[in-house]
Amino acid sequence: MRKFLTSLNTRRNFLTTAGVLSTGVLVPASVAMAQSAKIRVGLMLPYTGTYAPLGNAITNGFKMAVAERGGKLGGREVEYFTVDDESDPAKGPENANKLVQRDKVDVMIGTVHSGVAMGMVKIARDTGTLLIIPNAGVNAATGALCAPNIFRTSFSSWQTSFPLGKVMVDRGHKNVITIAWKYSFGEESVSAFAEGFTKAGGKISKELWVPFPTVEFQALLTQIATLKPDAVYAFFAGAGAAKFVKDYAAAGLKGKIPLFGSGFITDGVLEAQGEAAEGIETTLHYGDDIDTPRNRAFRLAYAKTFKSQPDVYAVQGYDSGLLLAAGLDAVKGNVGDKAGLIAAMEKARIDSPRGPWTMSKAHNPIQDIYLRKVVGKENKVIGIAAKAVEDPATGCKRV
Numbered sequence: 001m002r003k004f005l006t007s008l009n010t011r012r013n014f015l016t017t018a019g020v021l022s023t024g025v026l027v028p029a030s031v032a033m034a035q036s037a038k039i040r041v042g043l044m045l046p047y048t049g050t051y052a053p054l055g056n057a058i059t060n061g062f063k064m065a066v067a068e069r070g071g072k073l074g075g076r077e078v079e080y081f082t083v084d085d086e087s088d089p090a091k092g093p094e095n096a097n098k099l100v101q102r103d104k105v106d107v108m109i110g111t112v113h114s115g116v117a118m119g120m121v122k123i124a125r126d127t128g129t130l131l132i133i134p135n136a137g138v139n140a141a142t143g144a145l146c147a148p149n150i151f152r153t154s155f156s157s158w159q160t161s162f163p164l165g166k167v168m169v170d171r172g173h174k175n176v177i178t179i180a181w182k183y184s185f186g187e188e189s190v191s192a193f194a195e196g197f198t199k200a201g202g203k204i205s206k207e208l209w210v211p212f213p214t215v216e217f218q219a220l221l222t223q224i225a226t227l228k229p230d231a232v233y234a235f236f237a238g239a240g241a242a243k244f245v246k247d248y249a250a251a252g253l254k255g256k257i258p259l260f261g262s263g264f265i266t267d268g269v270l271e272a273q274g275e276a277a278e279g280i281e282t283t284l285h286y287g288d289d290i291d292t293p294r295n296r297a298f299r300l301a302y303a304k305t306f307k308s309q310p311d312v313y314a315v316q317g318y319d320s321g322l323l324l325a326a327g328l329d330a331v332k333g334n335v336g337d338k339a340g341l342i343a344a345m346e347k348a349r350i351d352s353p354r355g356p357w358t359m360s361k362a363h364n365p366i367q368d369i370y371l372r373k374v375v376g377k378e379n380k381v382i383g384i385a386a387k388a389v390e391d392p393a394t395g396c397k398r399v
Helices: 002-018 029-035 052-067 089-102 114-127 157-170 184-199 218-227 238-250 270-277 293-306 312-330 338-347
Strands: 039-045 076-084 107-109 130-133 150-152 175-182 203-211 231-235 259-262 281-284 357-359 365-375 378-389
Touching: 039 052, 039 089, 052 076, 052 238, 052 293, 052 312, 076 089, 089 107, 089 114, 107 114, 107 312, 114 130, 114 150, 114 184, 130 312, 130 338, 157 184, 157 231, 157 259, 157 281, 157 365, 157 378, 175 184, 175 218, 184 203, 184 231, 203 218, 218 238, 238 270, 281 378, 293 312, 312 338, 338 357
Parallel strands: 039 076, 039 107, 107 130, 130 150, 175 203, 175 231, 231 259, 259 281
Antiparallel strands: 281 365, 357 365, 365 378
């Protein structure tokens, strides 16, 4: 942190010296900065592999939020630097360092995979660089590893899965099998679901695990068919989710053993899943058909711009842009005013397509979690599973 503060002071001195117009009149550094230097935004997201569609949707959403402001944030133009994180946790710290040390970014936006996000969190904590997480739900990011310069605009893994437990028990499903990718987010999702499910009186008869990013499910689907639970809870996302849902139906389980999950199992992949996804119920902080002027306008603008329908990932990218804009507008583009920037982001009320949300003390959204059902090619909202859900932020010393 000492190095970070030193670099900030050095930058301030440079900007003060450089804050001179061509006429030779000395002006405040913040004014000179707003007139010249661009905000340097580092996008570290998956652009290849099973999570590539998610990374692209987040990027589209973020850039759309900036474009709506004339391509500027806090009065300054934006310059983008991108890194494909390949959903590889081993490369996380190195790739984040490229953005910070090589590209000198003012803010990092990333990522999808929770294991990779942990590498970004480490670099953000070490250097003091502002980090906005537009997807990865790993609990520690706003829990034990929370920090003033780390914000999340998506969810914690606890938020999206815990409410589903009571929903399933209320439906009469008291004996359930879980199946998920075995990595940090998958494990936390199952744990959160199990917490809510057992608290409501349910019993998990078996946990099935698939190594990430493996998409070979047949042997485990055979086990499910043999054990005949009341229902199945699943976590997969992206291309893996598309294949799992199709394989589940092909194995003859659709219509016999109801399939539930956190919303990632259907979000962004309904086109690929086709009829296999029909009727699947999930919990998530967004639904395609949220009937508000804000959501309708967002979906129309996104579809016109990118020739595709937005999903929860696009919304999270968009909201990352809104959050950064709120902070930079408050400090008039002066990224050197880190305290003012952080304070403004903490107080922001985001008018999101998902519905308005605010930031918790641990820097995680406080938001409604919807109950959705796949109808045709939409994740239709059929109710609210839990209102104003705040992650417990276990281990965060700032709370």
